[in-house]
Amino acid sequence: MAGVVVDASRMHLTKNDWAELLDALSRLVGKQLLEIHTYDFYAGNGVWRALPGDIRARIITLIFEWLSERKHDIVYSAVDKEKFYSERGSGPYADDIGSVWRFMALHICLAIQKHFQGLEKNKGNTVLVFDNEEGEASNFIGLIRNPPEWTDSYYKRKRRPVQLDQIIDVPYFGDSRHVGLIQLADFVSFFLRKYVEIQMGVSPSYEDEPRLVEEWARSALALSIPKSAIYLQRGRCNCADLFYRCAPSCLLN
Numbered sequence: 392m393a394g395v396v397v398d399a400s401r402m403h404l405t406k407n408d409w410a411e412l413l414d415a416l417s418r419l420v421g422k423q424l425l426e427i428h429t430y431d432f433y434a435g436n437g438v439w440r441a442l443p444g445d446i447r448a449r450i451i452t453l454i455f456e457w458l459s460e461r462k463h464d465i466v467y468s469a470v471d472k473e474k475f476y477s478e479r480g481s482g483p484y485a486d487d488i489g490s491v492w493r494f495m496a497l498h499i500c501l502a503i504q505k506h507f508q509g510l511e512k513n514k515g516n517t518v519l520v521f522d523n524e525e526g527e528a529s530n531f532i533g534l535i536r537n538p539p540e541w542t543d544s545y546y547k548r549k550r551r552p553v554q555l556d557q558i559i560d561v562p563y564f565g566d567s568r569h570v571g572l573i574q575l576a577d578f579v580s581f582f583l584r585k586y587v588e589i590q591m592g593v594s595p596s597y598e599d600e601p602r603l604v605e606e607w608a609r610s611a612l613a614l615s616i617p618k619s620a621i622y623l624q625r626g627r628c629n630c631a632d633l634f635y636r637c638a639p640s641c642l643l644n
Contacts, residue, residue, distance in 0.1 A: 392495040393580035396464040409571035425568045429581040455610040468498035487539045505546040506620040519562040544628035582607040590641035
């Protein structure tokens with residue numbers, strides 16, 4: 392799971408640029424596109440079938456270069472499912488977390504809180520917008536409205552501040568067809584996942600895939616909020632250590 396952290400004062404520029412990208416790709420394939428389904432785009436499925444792989448690869452590189460120029464941050468979380476289900480069977484947090492999706496979404500909220508609480512005059516300035524997850528939305532909103540106390544140690548909450556005080560209200564959910572930045576977050580997430588899969592032994596689909604995917608993943612990770620807010624290398628509390636233990640090892644090194 393990945394998120395794009397956008398300053399509201401510059402958000403409209405990124406939204407407009409993404410819409411222009413969709414228009415350009417629509418002209419390229421001869422069909423109006425409402426969104427980029429990254430899986431289909433990468434695989435050359437559907438409307439992308441006639442677009443050669445080297446052209447698609449160049450477009451991916453250009454999108455990451457464009458994102459870097461926008462100077463937005465990204466935040467991410469990843470789960471090795473085998474580790475996650477092992478932790479659920481033995482740890483005390485299963486009832487609070489519930490699912491892999493909720494685990495990663497909670498981790499992203501905690502990482503955002505930890506990183507941005509150090510900024511001056513920044514209390515309650517973050518709005519979270521997730522892609523539609525009908526089966527998760529209600530439970531996740533309840534989790535963020537009343538976070539379990541064991542999450543407080545992740546960002547060293549003191550007694551006086553309310554929990555997750557960087558976040559305005561509850562998370563919102565939107566349709567990716569209408570929210571370009573959700574599409575952009577999905578794009579980033581796809582290549583981080585592809586990188587992890589290859590590192591964990593999934594066979595590449597073509598000869599240059601390991602090299603290209605690593606380049607794209609490194610472009611994404613270079614934009615990340617500090618790793619100390621996501622996967623702290625030492626001095627972890629029990630909460631931070633839970634997310635660390637469940638992460639794919641290739642993202643910890």
